[in-house]
Amino acid sequence: MIRVGTRGSALALAQARLVASRIGDNAELVVISTAGDKSARPIRELGDGAFVAALEDALRRGEVDVAVHSLKDVPTAETGDLVIAAIPVREDPRDVLVTSTRAGLASLPHGALVGTSSPRRAAFLRSARPDVVVAEIRGNVETRLRKVQAGEFDATILALAGLRRLGLPFADDEVLPTSVMLPAPGQGALAIQCRTDAHTLRGRLAALDDRATRVGVTAERALLRSLGASCELALGALASIEGDLITLDAALAADGGIARFRGADRDPLELAHRAADELGLVTRAR
16 A cells, blocks of 8 residues: 555645546555644745645655655755655646636726735736735635635635646636746646655656656756745746757746746756846846
8 A cells, every 4th residue: 555645635635636546546645734734824934845844754754655745835955865756747837816706817906905925926916916905815725715705805816726626617817827927936736755765666656757847847946946945935937848948937026026037948957047047137136
């Protein structure tokens, strides 16, 4: 039996079931509570890895064989004893603006109150709509949707991938184009992690890995790491792959403005370094 560790939220369970179904009939889920689940504080106050560390510790103790994470939650620093054995095909990485009228950004009233705990989402939304007011919101997907429907907020921003994996409907008008809001590095991708020395299991999990997804998120996460890898960083990044060529779009909000980068290369790390250099120069010039 392969024990698959997961957080206990509806979304985490849905993601873990997707992975378990691909591992095979001998996979079972093991629910583990993380620091991010136990605290109502903003994620940026909890620090990087708030949704990951407890699962990684369970892997190290041998309580689970595999851990399933949202890749955007996984710190970019590598750990020698654990490895991301597979990154499956990525779900649509874009964000969705859910309003009480369910009519998208165009329907958002002047001075609307939008709930998000993401510095990236807050900065990019303010750039597109300087009139909006952004306030902290915590809770799982269902909780955030309820707060909008109850009138506590005029809108909230959620990952399209999460809504789709939960089977929750949304309209095309609610999807934010990447020209308005680039996703977080790795958004929409899953990380399947195991112990480095679990060679047989690593070979089995490797069948779930998607090369194009891995190459793309490698560029995005290398950029994040180069810029400091902080959860307070208002960074959007999205790589696309065509043949051997990687195209990276990135945007960094700092000092009241947004610096942007677009470039292409065959080496994801070299491309990330170029993006980091250019974004860093622009933000320092401000």
